Amino acid sequence: MSDTNTAAADNSGPAITISAMHKWYGDFHVLKDINLTVERGERIVVCGPSGSGKSTMIRCINRLEEHQKGSINVSGIELTNDLKNIDTIRREVGMVFQHFNLFPHLTVLQNCTLAPIWVRKMPKAEAEEIAMKYLERVKIPEQAQKFPGQLSGGQQQRVAIARSLCMNPEIMLFDEPTSALDPEMIKEVLDVMVDLAKEGMTMLVVTHEMGFAKQVADRVIFMDGGEIIEQNEPNEFFDNPQSDRTKLFLSQILGHS
């Protein structure tokens, strides 16, 4: 184990270790005593009612939100106020947002090459080569020269995934990646995510797509009121939920299908 103060990624231990982590917004206790270990290559789906703190939790992992108590360790690097550690972690952790957040003033290709060029200090030609590789992987290389505004929602989200992959991250965080999409576009995004899971990427996915959870998750985590209520492997989680809150939640989201 490397010293927690040095900003060097350690590839031997678990990908993410969160212990006794708390977060408050003013007086509001958003996250209560979160303990979670994510092994390398593990795929975790986080679900729960809205306002349960699931997005906030994964946003703490790349410091888009600050936790006030407890510790978060990503690839052996402790998340503190140390800017260097935050930089290193953000380079190793990719994130996909609900509303894509593509840069509208840059082309699809420029969206993908921006961070490799400015953060990884990569030559433009090399960055573009890598970007095209990932755009092919998400099946839209022909859109490379277009602007995000010209693409459909599903295509934009796939670009966003490619943009994150261009940084060659160890871990990918997905914050409700399909919630803002029309139903017929959800599949194309989920397909890309399933492919990514097959390749062994460490993934932490906040989603309500229970089919996806059953298909790829190693573990499903249920959160409510800022706490992790229950976690289990998917079959057991869906077929044999333990807590009443989980049962209620599952009955609500699975009620129609």
Place this chain on the structure above:
Amino acid sequence: MTIETVDTQPKPNLLNDPKFRAIAAQIVVVVLFVSFVAYIISNTAVNLEKLGIKAGFEFLGLQAGFMPTSPNFNLTDFDVNKDTHMDVFWLGLVNTLLIAVLGIIAATIVGFVFGVLRLSKNPLVNFVAAAYIEGVRNIPLLLQILVWYFGVLLALPIVKQSINMGDLVFLNNRYLVAPAPIFEDGFGFVTIAFIIGIVATFFLARWAHKRQDTTGQQFPIFYSALGLIIGFPILVLLAMGVPLNWNIPELKGFNFVGGVQITSQLTALFLALTFYTGSFIAENVRAGILAVSHGQTEAAYALGLRPNRTMSLIVIPQAMRVVVPPVTSQYLNLTKNSSLAIAIGYPDIVNVFMGISLNQTGKAIEIIGMTMGVYLTISLLISMFMNWYNKRVALVER
């Protein structure tokens, strides 16, 4: 295709036909407008003839016979003994351009600084910025000009008791006087060094961009530019043995001799226009930055970009498209508002040409027409430049 379908429809009554109505309305408007203009012109001509006034611009060649500005603020070297109304026009034009250019530059800086400070998370900084913007924005400009001039600058000590700043700069109720540089032989090399610095920066930026494309290495272009444009000329200045002398102002009798004087009228007008327009620009800048959604910043952070790069690569390019059009309007406002100079006697074009020359010659139509032409020309030039700039920064989204 569409034409055929239209043809098959039954024709409406002519008065209910939208095409006929549109054309008829336009004809009526044109006829009314032309007859109105013709009436005004003939009316003016008849009246001028009745009064025995001949229209024409010959008056511009006549000697003005008055001193339109104080001797210590005479940018065009106006000579009361021979100069004409045309020279009065030039003097006014130069003074108007001077205050407009100085004001636009300073208001832009003030506006951007306070616009950014207004978004600060520090409550004190935020409060100071908000207090300045809301205070200044909501008080009439004329009142502010009068306060700066009568309330602040005229309240300063008289010339003989000037505030002395290190025996070099003196401030009194009539002017600020500072040492004037005297360029000696060899100073030309410093100017050349400055120009070389600018050209070299341009090529260095291109080279740095190319190198980043090919090798990925970044280059500290801002500091290099600073060194080239400011450092290099200073080095040359020192190498040449500082071929520069200062004409230090000295109090002789009732006045200062030597140095460069900045009159209170110019200072008051400059400060009032700068802070007034700056407060509006600050709001434009704030709106522009706020228009870029927080998700953009988060996405950039999540990719590992630092806050300063996020600002320069993601936020500012998107904010500029929102900021530039309203800031153009503010530049135009500042230029036109500079005509309030007449309130404190700053010799701008409205004050000296439309004021005194008009009074002396009575050529109202010609002089007002020329003055309007000046403002129209300046404003259109600013608009053209800003539209060109806006096209460059406008967001290409599709």
